[in-house]
Amino acid sequence: TTIMAxxxxxxxxxxxxxxxxxxxxxxxxxxxxxxxxxxxxxTCRSGSAADTQAVxxxxxxxxxxxxxxxxxxxxxxxxxxxxxKICYNNKDNLMAGLxxxxxxxxxxxQVYEIPLGGTIMRQKFALGGSGSSYIYGLVDSYYREGxxxxxxxxxxxxxxxxxxxxxxxxxxxxxITTIQSTGVQRxxxxxxxxxxxxxxxxxxxxxxxxxxxxxx
Amino acid sequence: SIMSYNGGxxxxxKGKGCVAIAADRRLGVRGHTVAMDxxxxxxxxxxxxxxxxxxxxDTITVAQRLKFRLNMYELRxxxxxxxxxFASVVANLLYERRFGPYFVEPVIAGxxxxxxxxxxxxxxxxxxxxxxxxxxxxxxxxxxxxxMCEALWExxxxxxxxxxxxxxxxxxxxxxxxMSGWGAVVHVIEKDxxxxxxxxxxxx
Numbered sequence: 001t002t003i004m005a006x007x008x009x010x011x012x013x014x015x016x017x018x019x020x021x022x023x024x025x026x027x028x029x030x031x032x033x034x035x036x037x038x039x040x041x042x043t044c045r046s047g048s049a050a051d052t053q054a055v056x057x058x059x060x061x062x063x064x065x066x067x068x069x070x071x072x073x074x075x076x077x078x079x080x081x082x083x084x085k086i087c088y089n090n091k092d093n094l095m096a097g098l099x100x101x102x103x104x105x106x107x108x109x110q111v112y113e114i115p116l117g118g119t120i121m122r123q124k125f126a127l128g129g130s131g132s133s134y135i136y137g138l139v140d141s142y143y144r145e146g147x148x149x150x151x152x153x154x155x156x157x158x159x160x161x162x163x164x165x166x167x168x169x170x171x172x173x174x175x176i177t178t179i180q181s182t183g184v185q186r187x188x189x190x191x192x193x194x195x196x197x198x199x200x201x202x203x204x205x206x207x208x209x210x211x212x213x214x215x216x
Numbered sequence: 217s218i219m220s221y222n223g224g225x226x227x228x229x230k231g232k233g234c235v236a237i238a239a240d241r242r243l244g245v246r247g248h249t250v251a252m253d254x255x256x257x258x259x260x261x262x263x264x265x266x267x268x269x270x271x272x273x274d275t276i277t278v279a280q281r282l283k284f285r286l287n288m289y290e291l292r293x294x295x296x297x298x299x300x301x302f303a304s305v306v307a308n309l310l311y312e313r314r315f316g317p318y319f320v321e322p323v324i325a326g327x328x329x330x331x332x333x334x335x336x337x338x339x340x341x342x343x344x345x346x347x348x349x350x351x352x353x354x355x356x357x358x359x360x361x362x363x364m365c366e367a368l369w370e371x372x373x374x375x376x377x378x379x380x381x382x383x384x385x386x387x388x389x390x391x392x393x394x395m396s397g398w399g400a401v402v403h404v405i406e407k408d409x410x411x412x413x414x415x416x417x418x419x420x
Binding site for chain 1: 356360392393418419420
């Protein structure tokens with residue numbers, strides 16, 4: 001699995017591969033690892049599929065009731081904390097690495113990472129899953145502050161396609177979910193377009209990299 | 217598991233006066249893909265090929281040791297080896313190491329140049345020969361490969377049709393395996409020529 005989320009001004013971009021494997025058998029090659037928790041708050045799942053589905057379902061239920069009581073859109077921070085509580089208090093029995101990404105009217109676009117033990121960390125971008133190890137260097141070199149929505153989408157597609165190329169447990173299609181105040185859009189990058197993603201806007205990023213190297 | 221440490225799959229099929237042998241190109245270390253151009257099919261004669269899926273170090277070593285035995289045979293006998301005899305050479309090499317085996321499960325495909333008869337077989341890691349009439353598979357996605365071959369294979373396929381059939385069987389089998397893939401190479405062996413093609417596949 002490779003999952004990723006990046007924050008930009010006014011929203012977030014969430015990305016994931018689509019491979020579910022039992023050992024070396026690919027049980028599902030078009031799975032959807034990005035699930036909605038509320039209208040503008042989605043989660044990327046990694047680890048045990050059963051555990052993450054159960055946690056996500058619980059949090060969805062709690063947040064639904066919470067936002068109805070509140071009469072307003074829930075905060076992304078609230079959703080992330082609910083998730084964190086479940087993961088931390090059941091840490092002995094769960095194997096779940098989650099990334100919560102969403103938009104709320106109070107703090108805008110936010111990304112929260114909840115790794116195995118139940119820590120919660122707010123970050124500008126987050127990586128998760130077995131494939132993430134292969135792209136830390138790539139992500140660190142290509143990430144810039146203040147990227148636009150399109151730049152974030154290309155960044156996510158590029159990174160995930162590189163992880164899919166090297167990690168045996170990642171593959172299939174790239175699913176992207178972009179959340180903004182105006183709404184949520186889902187994309188699916190298939191087949192040969194995945195290879196293309198590795199080369200997309202290469203000059204643009206290369207130029208950016210050179211600039212950063214010059215700046216020191 | 218030792219046999220799935222590096223990953224890989226090889227399939228061979230019989231056609232009308234021809235055989236085809238195909239393999240993926242991945243070399244991995246558990247989940248990490250290290251190379252996408254790793255050779256698993258080796259030429260042992262102008263119309264005789266052996267595929268060696270399994271532990272990569274043994275793939276290379278067994279290929280080298282087989283080539284040595286083959287060269288000695290050709291020097292002594294002063295003629296090319298037949299596929300059936302070569303299969304026995306492979307089986308013997310593997311059984312010599314009965315209690316500390318090479319972790320490869322070879323697939324042999326060739327045409328007997330004298331009779332023009334196509335021949336395929338595979339062995340387990342300690343040299344038990346299996347010589348069916350249709351197809352053989354070996355590697356980390358054997359179950360998937362068996363299913364694909366059983367569904368797609370039919371007798372007396374012409375060389376071009378055989379190429380299509382074996383390519384589809386291989387690619388769709390390893391698309392369901394996390395440890396194989398990242399490219400495919402297919403050899404089609406006919407009485408007078410051998411055609412090697414690389415297939416463009418998903419690189420995940």
